[in-house]
Amino acid sequence: MTTPPRRPPAPEWEPEHEVTAEAAAALIGGRFPVLAGAPVEALAIGWDNTVFLVGGQWAFRFPRRRIAVPGVEREIAVLPAIAPSLPLPIPVPRFTARPSDDFPWPFWGARIIPGRELAEVRPADEDRTALAEQVGAFLRALHAPSLAAQAGNGLPHDPMKRADPAVRAQRTFPRLDALVRLGVWERDAAVTDLLADARHRDAPDGEAVIVHGDLHVRHLLLAPDGRAAGVIDWGDVCLADPAVDLSIAYAGFAGLARAALLAVYGPVPPEREAAARVLALNLSATLAEWAASTGRGVLLAEALAGMGRAVAG
Numbered sequence: 517m518t519t520p521p522r523r524p525p526a527p528e529w530e531p532e533h534e535v536t537a538e539a540a541a542a543l544i545g546g547r548f549p550v551l552a553g554a555p556v557e558a559l560a561i562g563w564d565n566t567v568f569l570v571g572g573q574w575a576f577r578f579p580r581r582r583i584a585v586p587g588v589e590r591e592i593a594v595l596p597a598i599a600p601s602l603p604l605p606i607p608v609p610r611f612t613a614r615p616s617d618d619f620p621w622p623f624w625g626a627r628i629i630p631g632r633e634l635a636e637v638r639p640a641d642e643d644r645t646a647l648a649e650q651v652g653a654f655l656r657a658l659h660a661p662s663l664a665a666q667a668g669n670g671l672p673h674d675p676m677k678r679a680d681p682a683v684r685a686q687r688t689f690p691r692l693d694a695l696v697r698l699g700v701w702e703r704d705a706a707v708t709d710l711l712a713d714a715r716h717r718d719a720p721d722g723e724a725v726i727v728h729g730d731l732h733v734r735h736l737l738l739a740p741d742g743r744a745a746g747v748i749d750w751g752d753v754c755l756a757d758p759a760v761d762l763s764i765a766y767a768g769f770a771g772l773a774r775a776a777l778l779a780v781y782g783p784v785p786p787e788r789e790a791a792a793r794v795l796a797l798n799l800s801a802t803l804a805e806w807a808a809s810t811g812r813g814v815l816l817a818e819a820l821a822g823m824g825r826a827v828a829g
Contacts, residue, residue, distance in 0.1 A: 527809065528563065532580065532581045532582055533579070533580060533581075533620070533621070534566065534580060535566055535568075535578040535580075535619075537556045537557060537558055537568060538556075540556050540566075540568045540570075540576060540578060541554075541556040541570075542618075543578075543613070543618060543619055543623070544556065544568075544570055544576060544611075544625070546618070547611070547613045548611050548613075548625075551570055551571060551574070551611070551625075554570050554571035554574075555570070555571060555572070556568050556569070556570050556576075557569050559575060561580075562580075562734070562749065563580070563581070563806070564579060564580055564581055564583065564584035564587065564751055565577045565578060565579055565580055565584060565588075565749070565751065566578050566580055569628060570625060572628075573627060573628055574610070574611070574625045574626065574627060574628060575607065575625060575626055575627075575628045575629070576611070576623060576624070576625040577591075577623060577624060577625070578619075578621075578623045579621045579622075579623065582621070584621075584751055585621050585622065587750075587751030587752055587753070588621065588622050588623065588624065588751060589622060590671065590750075590751070590753050590754075591607070591609065591624065591750045591751060591753065592609050592612050592622065592624055593670070594667055594671065594726075594750070594753055595607060595608055595609060595626075595750055595753075596608050596609065597666070597667040598658070598663060598667050598726065601657055601658075601660070601663050601666075602654060602657050602658060602747075603650070603653050603654055603657055604650065604654045604744050604745075604746055604747055605629050605745070605746035605747075606629075606746060606747050606748070606750065607626035607627075607629065607746075607748055607750070608626050608627070609624040609625070609626050610624075610625060610626055610627060611624060611625040611626075612624045612625075629737055629745060629746035629748060630737075630739075630745060631737030631738055631739055631745030631746055632737065632738055633733065633734045633735075633736070633737060633738075634647075634733045634734075634736045634737075634738055634768060634818075635732075635733040635734050635803075635814065635815045635818040635819070636814060636815075637738045637742070638814065638817065638818050639738075639742050641769070641770045641771060641773060641825075642771070642772070642773070643742060644742075644768070644769055644773040645772055645773045645776045646742070646743055647736075647738065647742060647743055647744055647773070648765075648769045648773040648774065648776045648777035648780075649776050649777065649779075649780050650743060650744040651736065651744060651764060651765075651768075651769075651777055652765075652776070652777040652778065652779070652780030652781040653780050653781075654744070654747065655758070655761050655762065655764075655781055656780065656781050656782060658725070658726060658727070658728065658761070659725040659726070659727070659758045659761070660725070661723060661725060663725070663726055664724065664725045664726045664755060667726065668724075668725075668726050668755050671726065671753065671754050671755045672754050672755070673724055673754065673755045673756065674719075674724075674754060674755070674756035674757070674760065675754060676729070676752065677719075678729065678756065678760045678763075678795050678798075679719045679720060679756050679757040679759045679760050679791050679795070680718075680719040680791070681714035681715075681717040681718075681719065681790055681791045681794040681795075682714060682715050682716070682717060682718070684714065684791075684794045684795050684798045685711040685712075685714035685715050685794055685798075686715070687798060688711055688794070688797060688798045688801055689711065691798070691801035691802055691804075691805050692707065692801055694805045695801065695804055695805055695808065698805070698808045698809065700804065700808045700816060700820065701804065701820060701823075704823075704827070706827040707797065707823065707827055709827075710793060710794065710797060710826070710827050711794070711797070713790070714790065714794040717787070717790055717791070717794075718787075719757065719791060720757045720759055720785070720787045720788045720791055721757075721787075722757050722758065722785075722788065724755040724756055724757060725755065725756070725757075725758055726753065726754075726755060727753070727754060727755070727756045727757075727758065727760045727761045728747065728750060728752070728753060728760075728761050729750070729751075729752025729753050729754050729756065729760060729761075730749065730751065730752040730799075731747070731760075731761045731763065731764045732763070732764065732767060732768070732799045732800070732803060732822075733764075733767065733768050733803070733818055733819070733822060734749070734803070734815070735747060735748050735749045736764070736768065757788065757791065758784075758788060759788045759789075759791035759792040759795065760792075760795065762781070762784060762788065762789075762792040763792045763793075763795040763796040763799060764796070765777050765778060765781075765784075765792065765796075766789075766792055766793045766796035766825060766826045767796035767797075767799060767800050767822035767823075767825055767826055768822065768825070769825065770825045770828055774825075793826050793827070794826075796822065796825070796826035797823055797826040797827065799822075800819045800820070800822035800823040800825075800826060801819070801823060803815060803818075803819035803822070804816055804819035804820050804823065807819055
């Protein structure tokens, strides 16, 4: 008896519930009559959420996977509380919808933050210094202990263990293997050495602060002049060591730009830098695998560059 071929596992980013523009229009119009009849168009797709532009001024986020639902609930609860303390715009939910018979998960809408992803714009590394300074100031404000005391109640503590370099190193090796199989990356001793060192490191033991939780090159928006326009996609907001967000310093910036970011942010002890570099490599490799698998060439180029920055001095 011939055994039927085994189906390959579905990609991690495969949606469990995908909302079309037509379905989004019906859901939004039904819940919020003021927006009934407003034009709805697809704006962005990620692993966990699909985003639609409504009426030219509202961005609505619909979960694609059940795993994203707790993050959506945290966004609704936390973003309005922290937004006034931050020097860059972040989404502030204005329309919120609870689960119902017509859609099983919560969704929400906020005024659109105009801008393009850093991963899409891809300015030259030497042209990122002003942007880096803005990011440093943003993270300094976000990581203020007073903000955690004010708005951190109820947030989980690093549920993805992103500040733990040993955990992140272990989860990075399969990503690297996938990139090799996809033919978009060749093994690099600097990467191997960084991950080997990380296997013997503990997570930093500093005070937990509010972190974005997933601050990579898709979630930093740029204005036409190359400066920061805002920070989006807060589904992983939590309490954690600052290393979780400082990964952007090592994946998104290099040389003088990185130095400018850290000068504005403040001192980063060696154990925090090590954890941030490992997470920068992990997030960049994850983005690269997704980009290579889904035909996103520009994102792939930026993600691979981020891997190189993560291991550079």
